[in-house]
Amino acid sequence: QHQQLLKSRTINALHLTSFLIVASTSMVVFSPLPSLTKHLADGIISSSTSSTSSPQARAVQILSLLSAISASIELFLSPLVGIFIDNFGRKVPTVIFLSMIACANLGVVLHPGVWSICISRMVNVVIGGFMMIVANALIADLFAGRGEMMGSVLGRQAASVSLGFLFGSVTGGRLTEYGERPAYGAGLLFSVLATFNVSFRMFDSLQLSRISTDASSANAPAVAEEDTSDKRPASIATIWKEIIEAPLSSIQLLFHYGSHMRMLALLLMLQSAPSFMGDVFQMFAKEEWGLQPKNFANIVAIFGVLGIVSNMSLPLVLQSFGLRNFSLFAILSSMLFPISILLTDSGRAVLLAGCIGLYGGTQKVGTTAAMTSLANEMGVRQGRLQGEKASMLALLKIACPVLYSMLYLRGKAWSEASSNNMMVGSDIVGLEMIMGKVGRKLPFLLNICLGICALAVTWKIL
Secondary structure: OHHHHHHHHHHHHHHHHHHHHHHHHHHOOOOHHHHHHHHHHHHHHHHOOOOOOOHHHHHHHHHHHHHHHHHHHHHHHHHHHHHHHHHHOOHHHHHHHHHHHHHHHHHHHHOOOHHHHHHHHHHHHHHHHHHHHHHHHHHHHHHOOOHHHHHHHHHHHHHHHHHHHHHHHHHHHHHHHHOHHHHHHHHHHHHHHHHHHHHHHOOOHHHHHHHHHHHHHOOOHHHHHHHOHHHOOOOHHHHHHHHHHHHHHHHHHHHOOOHHHHHHHHHHHHHHHHHHOOOHHHHHHHHHHOOOHHHHHHHHHHHHHHHHHHHHOHHHHHHHHOHHHHHHHHHHHHHHHHHHHHHOOOHHHHHHHHHHOHHHHHOHHHHHHHHHHHHHHHOOOHHHHHHHHHHHHHHHHHHHHHHHHHHHHHHHHHHHHHHHHHHOOOOOOHHHHHHHHHHHHHHHHHHHHHHHHHHHHHHHHO
16 A cells, blocks of 8 residues: 555656656747847857858757757667666656756856857757656556556656646747746746655655565565566676667667567657658648748647647546557547648648547557566566667657658659649649649658558557
């Protein structure tokens, strides 16, 4: 009874911490571009030098470079974070990570400038990714092997993240109008609250799982010793070996743990790729539907609310469908959005399809639960699993925006070329007709293909 109370308290503390820290990082997400532009312009004026590019263009270049550097850091350091939390617990690393975010925001509040803003941007992005590793490992510690229960907890966790993003984005957008100090000050406040919440309310889940193991070992000592041998703190030699192998950890899930884990990792990549489209959808909405940034932000807010609703109702839906059937249903729901874009040119129709397919954003719940349970059966430590998974997804963060942008620009060129052929009365073959119709929609056609593949893999292995 006491252990169950500690688990409940820890999970509730995790949900609140996730809301606070996502709200903190979201509050400053709109600040870097206008703040950097202002400071770069002030630097040009004070130095009385001319520049071939505008301050805003230079700010965009800097932020793009920071995004690439952050993704590379996450790619190589995520496995090491997994090793770190496996050997030092979940609570202490979480406090360290949250304190780093608070210090980065404090630096901008005290000394706003190009360097402090860039450092804060990188810390918020990179540490935010590391926090996802810790959160997933914590949930896996407490609910590995209990698929539907884990799915419900993952749903509430995703709802906390979505609510934090929605609240932080709206609040930060308003605070940014008054300068960077109010926005970063609010981010500092929320990150400090998150740090105190973890320090005083969260119990280390790794210790809780070991307490459960020790309790069960009284009834089945041989089995307990065999199942948990790889979950004890690793030796120095083992840690050093894992550090050396860390650069290859992004592909470990595909080759190191057998065919079943390989198929689950491929399924996770298929499900995750559409979420890394970058700015392609915003460019498409602006050019095809004439949406201005304010209207696009409203659409993002609508999908944020839908994400909260779908994740909060996830426990009830899982009880009705079961994990496998729900995963199939969620994948089909996710395909409604790109299918509607492919079949219609109406933004309202696409928005309606996205609302109907609101459970599409939860399609990875079944895959995540299956990977966690399989790793638990194989004796793989959860921190290591989550670190390798984050490193693998970091590869997608680097490759997918480039791929989707290339598809959109190439399809747009083909579509314009086909339109010119029609204007001059040239004979149009079937391929030209197709490209003239769907050329700009190639990224969404790719998403449909990925959804079909994910559906087939889910049907086979879950």
